[in-house]
Amino acid sequence: MPARKNSLQTDQIRSAVDAVVAEVEVIESFGKVIDHIAELSDLQINRFGICVVTADGDVVTGGEADHPFPIQSISKVFALTMALEAHGDDVWKRVGREPSGDPFNSIIDLERMKGVPRNPFINAGALVVVDMLLDREKPRHEDVAAFLAEHIGSDEFDVDPEIFDKEAKGGYTNRALANLAKSFDNFHHEVDDVLKVYVRQCAIALTCRQLALAGRYLMLAPPGGRKKTSIEEAHRVRRINSLMLTCGQYDGAGDFAYRVGLPAKSGVGGGILAVVPHVASIAVWSPGLDDNGNSLLGTIALERLSERLGWSVFGNLPPKDV
Structure with a gap:
């Protein structure tokens, strides 16, 4: 029955x-x-x-x-999961949990919040989350691609090379957000190192x-x-x-x-x-x-x-x- x-x-x-x-x-x-x-x-x-x-x-x-299509900001969910697995509630010391009320790439809002992004799903918050991922010791998953491969049950997917190259070479607003967060001591790693990881996870095509x-x-x-x-x-x-x-x-x-x-x-x-x-x-x-x-x-x-x-x-x- x-x-x-x-x-x-x-x-x-x-x-x-x-x-x-x-x-x-x-x-x-x-x-x-x-x-x-x-x-x-x-x-x-x-x-x-x-x-x-x-x-x-x-x-x-x-x-x-x-x-297949590039998952872009959907990757932020998986990155946040990995950060919470590694750091627990310490994540919320560096990223907020409130809707922003401003565009997802707002620099003004980040300055207003003294370098602490409103939430992990706007670009500034996602960049800080990736910065946290680089702080992990003996991580269970090397990166979002490895996390996805385990949960999908297959690694038969790719990073879109054209989107990765364009965003890695450009991405000036994201670069500005990362530098502003770093100026408020809410960024531990080099901006280029974080951006490379962030752009790569966004360019994953599923x-x-x-x-x-x-x-x-x-x-x-x-x-x-x-x-x-x-x-x-x-x-x-x-x-x-x-x-x-x-x-x-x-x-x-x-x-x-x-x-x-x-x-x-x-x-x-x-x-x-x-x-x-x-x-x-x-x-x-x-x-x-x-x-x-x-x-x-x-x-x-x-x-x-x-x-x-x-x-x-x-x-x-x-x-x-x-």
Whole structure:
């Protein structure tokens, strides 16, 4: 009987994913591509992919779920996880936990906060987190790529060389943020060393399938599930999810929480990683962005998927008929 229940739930997810893909295909407003990364500016903005990985291990895909894209700022979630594993709550002595209310690359806000970034998902916060990663002794994972390889179960992904080269040679605003943090003694390593690691993790290219697999740990195992999760890990994941909900969508986090109701982190490559605690990990991709820098079709798809399946951290509802 339990097997029948799990199968039925997977069928419902598959039907919902198919319906969302069909709806997205007829939407005529796709958003705009990021303009400061030339390698992303030529993408067809109506492209779309989605993957849902359930707590039982089922994988449901739709659209271009196996097309790789640079994860960009989604990498900040994995870097933060590694920093918290290594340093615990000491991370919060150098990075805040509040939404910024300013652009993700604001220099003014960092100066106002005397070198302490508002949260780990804006660029200044992510750079300080990478600086912390370089302080680790005998790290479990060498870098974000190694972390991803373990959680995906495969290292068959690449760093986009064109994006890495461009951002490594340029990235002047990030360089300015790092130097300003260093001027306030909130940076321990050389700016170029940190930037190289940061740009490399942002240029990692994953498919929706790989990204959803990588995010499985964020949903935690369901109560009574086979995978045992330590109390320490559970607390860490809950805190990361809370920051994804409040800070994960740049200045669109409040609207995203209202419309979708799930912890999520976006990237300007068009990807979004979302989490349904104890239930599923979801990755969507579409390169057209809204005014806040979040995937326009990706956000719409997650909104409609959460409505169809009744998923929300604010209280689940019965699934709608597909």
